[in-house]
Amino acid sequence: MPLPTPLGVAGLADHVHRNGRCRATGKTVYIAVLVKTLQLLGERLNCVVEPATAETEMVYRELYEKPLYEERGILESTPAAHTSNQYQREPLIFSLGTWKGRRQYLVLRDVAGEDLENPNNVHVQHMRFFAQADGVVFMFDPLKVESVRQQLHDLVPVQERVGGDPRSVLRTVLSIIGDSTPNLAVVLSKFDALQSLHHVEGSGWSEVMAQRGAAFSRDPSLQYAPYNEVDGRLLHEEVRSLLDKLEAKSMVMAVDQPHTGTVLKNRFFAVSALGESPVGDRLHHNGISPFRCLDPVRWVLAQRGVWV
Numbered sequence: 001m002p003l004p005t006p007l008g009v010a011g012l013a014d015h016v017h018r019n020g021r022c023r024a025t026g027k028t029v030y031i032a033v034l035v036k037t038l039q040l041l042g043e044r045l046n047c048v049v050e051p052a053t054a055e056t057e058m059v060y061r062e063l064y065e066k067p068l069y070e071e072r073g074i075l076e077s078t079p080a081a082h083t084s085n086q087y088q089r090e091p092l093i094f095s096l097g098t099w100k101g102r103r104q105y106l107v108l109r110d111v112a113g114e115d116l117e118n119p120n121n122v123h124v125q126h127m128r129f130f131a132q133a134d135g136v137v138f139m140f141d142p143l144k145v146e147s148v149r150q151q152l153h154d155l156v157p158v159q160e161r162v163g164g165d166p167r168s169v170l171r172t173v174l175s176i177i178g179d180s181t182p183n184l185a186v187v188l189s190k191f192d193a194l195q196s197l198h199h200v201e202g203s204g205w206s207e208v209m210a211q212r213g214a215a216f217s218r219d220p221s222l223q224y225a226p227y228n229e230v231d232g233r234l235l236h237e238e239v240r241s242l243l244d245k246l247e248a249k250s251m252v253m254a255v256d257q258p259h260t261g262t263v264l265k266n267r268f269f270a271v272s273a274l275g276e277s278p279v280g281d282r283l284h285h286n287g288i289s290p291f292r293c294l295d296p297v298r299w300v301l302a303q304r305g306v307w308v
């Protein structure tokens with residue numbers, strides 16, 4: 001059997017509880033939307049993307065697809081791995097069809113933000129998959145940045161104060177990875193929120209976000225059959241400067257000079273799974289309009305020569 005391509009999706013739960021729910025960086029929503037966009041690209045590449053096991057089919061349908069695409073609501077916070085209702089301890093396995101004469105699989109692991117906030121989890125058995133993954137996707141929520149939140153107060157629904165620190169989550173994830181060398185995708189999630197800054201007159205942000213020539217202003221991810229390395233590098237530089245502007249340079253430095261001493265091959269990305277903020281616990285009436293969701297996964301697949 002060909003080697004599967006595991007991909008850990010890591011990120012951060014914000015510590016903010018609304019209706020008893022921990023709000024987070026968007027990992028589970030991202031996976032729900034990612035599978036749909038993989039299927040769309042698969043059609044263009046003549047590759048059928050489908051669940052490889054009955055369990056994946058059931059879990060994806062019941063816990064990702066149905067609540068988001070049918071009930072049009074938001075998803076439950078992923079339960080911590082030690083609780084009885086956890087479902088993410090088994091991976092989601094999708095077939096990516098046949099590529100260069102071999103059947104290819106994508107193995108996805110969702111993680112509860114709650115589990116990543118606890119540095120004691122560095123050595124636990126059920127986190128070991130990070131070290132074996134081809135790619136780890138680390139999600140960073142721009143709505144956690146105070147200046148961004150303030151300027152967006154009329155444009156996106158108010159989020160309650162957030163307490164989690166993405167730097168310590170990144171540190172925990174890097175510690176779990178240890179001296180293994182997965183590709184690290186650092187992803188600015190909910191990018192639609194930053195794009196709304198375009199409408200905020202007189203702020204330094206409106207000029208930055210209104211740049212039409214910027215890679216972060218377009219989404220070519222479904223257009224190009226081969227993975228577009230040039231576009232990927234351009235976006236990488238743009239997102240690194242954005243993180244600097246978001247006063248999150250320490251995130252960039254933690255990736256460039258990791259405390260573990262093992263520098264991972266890395267690339268920065270910006271994605272929006274939903275395209276717009278939900279209203280209350282319902283999706284926005286404009287529906288789901290993903291932006292650049294495929295980029296991180298295509299980059300990891302490209303390192304393996306799949307869908308290049």
Ligand SMILES: Nc1nc2c(ncn2[C@@H]2O[C@H](COP(=O)(O)OP(=O)(O)OP(=O)(O)O)[C@@H](O)[C@H]2O)c(=O)[nH]1
Nearest residue numbers: 024025026027028029074077078113190273274277
């Ligand atoms: N504006 C905007 N909001 C988003 C997007 N994706 C997710 N969200 C919001 O973020 C919330 C949390 O998303 P989840 O995917 O459940 O977050 P998570 O990282 O899986 O959270 P945990 O499982 O608790 O770690 C959602 O309910 C949405 O309100 C997006 O693309 N744009």
Ligand SMILES: [Mg+2]
Nearest residue numbers: 027028077078
């Ligand atoms: Mg989740």
